[in-house]
Amino acid sequence: MEAAAAPKALSRLARSLAAAEPYYSGVFVFFAALVAGALVSACWMSVSARLQVTPITPVATQSIAHNAATGPKPAPGPPRFTGVVGASTNQTPSAAASSAPPPREVPVPATAPPAPAPAEAAAPPPDCPSYFRWIHEDLRPWSAAGVTRDAVEGARRLFAPKFRVTVVAGRLYVALYGRCFQTRAAFTQWGILQLLRRYPCRVPDLDLMFDCEDLPVVSAGDRHQLSQAPPSPLFRYCGSETTLDIAFPDWSFWGWAPYAYWKGNPKVGAERLLLLRCNASGKRDWNAQDWGKEVRHGFRGSDLSKQCTHRYKIYIEGSAWSISEKYILACDSMTLLVTPRYYDFFSRSLMPIQHYWPVRDDNKCASIKYAVDWGNSHKQLAQRIGKQASNFIQEELSMDHVYDYMLHLLTEYAKLLKFKPTKPPEAVDVCSESLVCQAEGLEKKFLMKSMVMFARDAGPCDLPPPFDPHELKLLKQRKENSIKQIQMWEQRDLGS
Secondary structure (H helix, E strand, O other): OHHHHHHHHHHHHHHHHHHHHHHHHHHHHHHHHHHHHHHHHHHHHHHHHHOOOOOOOHHHHHHHHHHHHHOOOOOOOOOOOOOOOOOOOOOOHHHHHHHOOOOOOOOOOOOOOOOOOOOOOOOOOOEOOHHHHHHHHHHHHHOOOOEOHHHHHHHHHHHOOOEEEEEEOOEEEEEEOOOOOOOHHHHHHHHHHHHHHHOOOOOOOEEEEEOOOOOOOOEOOOHHHOOOOOOOOOEEOOEEOOEOOEEOOOHHHOOOOOOEOOOOOHHHOHHHHHHHHHHOOOOOOOOOOOHHHHHHOOOHHHEHHHOOOOOEEEEOOOOOOOOHHHHHHOOOOEEEEEOOOEEOOOHHHOOEOOOEEEEOOOOHHHHHHHHHHHHHHOHHHHHHHHHHHHHHHHHHOOHHHHHHHHHHHHHHHHHOEOOOOOOOOOOEEEOHHHHHHHOOHHHHHHHHHOOOOOOOOOOOOEOOOOOOHHHHHHHHHHHHHHHHHHHHHHHHHHOO
8 A cells, every 4th residue: 555655645746846836936036136136236336436527628628539549458468478488388498489479568667767768879980180181182193093903013113112012801911022121011011910900801902012211202293194194002101292102100100119219310311410510519419329339239328218308309301201200299399390301191280380390401500599599488388389299199199090090091092993902922921920920039029019909899080081172272381381480580580
């Protein structure tokens, strides 16, 4: 009976649950609606708390219009992992970087410091001293027709230069054709090598003939015909108004002269022998250099530090220009400069009464006496002339400017070449090490002291433009007028 009653009980329970189902569904819907309403109300209250009412004013209108034009800011994306790729990934760092999305611009917080100002542009190079303008004048004879290989090699036949300088791809090649006095050739080549070390990759390929004798030999001839048929170019240490030799810095910038000062050898020029006659009374010591005595005593009388002790220093040329000029000018003493016939690469910018006192070459003794008397009567002016000359030598003739002059001169010369320079068959490769190995004693010491140890990061000074004809004429007239003024004073006071 119990077994028969069980199916009946189950049937009654099923009918009871079916009857109660609408009741439970209604309860569930009620509670769900209650929870949803609570959430919506909370969100609305949160948003309302953040919103502010903006009054409608002209300023506010512009702000609203601007914000509407720019549009809303994009929502920040998910954070990106920027550290080192972990060991759990199968990608290499480079593969992960290539597959990652492009970097996003990170907004700078309002409290962050301002971004650093961009680095200033490199300062422009300084202007070269005024004597650099003579580079254009020295090369003017070849500015129209240029320089051919035949012209370069023709200088060997015409002028018997002592060596040939060729630069190809930054290497120096030298062909020797004769011997230079003492160490002129070695230190001149050394100077070019140091230029290559100082300005690597800046010295262009070039080919030139160099003579280390004193006298310039390339005749100017008829200057009106130079543009059509210029002579073979030739480099040396000096030039003149009647020649076209190209002035190049002399060997003493790297060698002997800064240490062994040349007071003057009277045996190398007639003008110096005439100067000695001014000492006929025996009351004035002209400090003429006895080279035989100096060699025997180890140049003890040629100490530069003992040469700048007099109020006046006399410069007079020997067989031609002399390297002693720059050392005399550097003494702070007023230089009495006997009328020169030759110039080196910088001396054409020296002005009478500003850098030196001009002395007549046709009446030396009286002219020197007048200069000394004037200086003793005008000591401050004499000191100013001496100081301006020494400032010129120390500042405008620094080694930085010497190297820059060499670079500009060789660069402008290379622009005139009508051929591609190549190593001559008879030339040999010259390097700093080979010159040092061949040198001995003081020569090796001077080479080592003047060696360029580091390449220069900055470029050379800025080459000034050439003179225009009128400007050059005025410059020469100014110099001539200053000299004539001194001569007029002499004639008035001396009655000569």
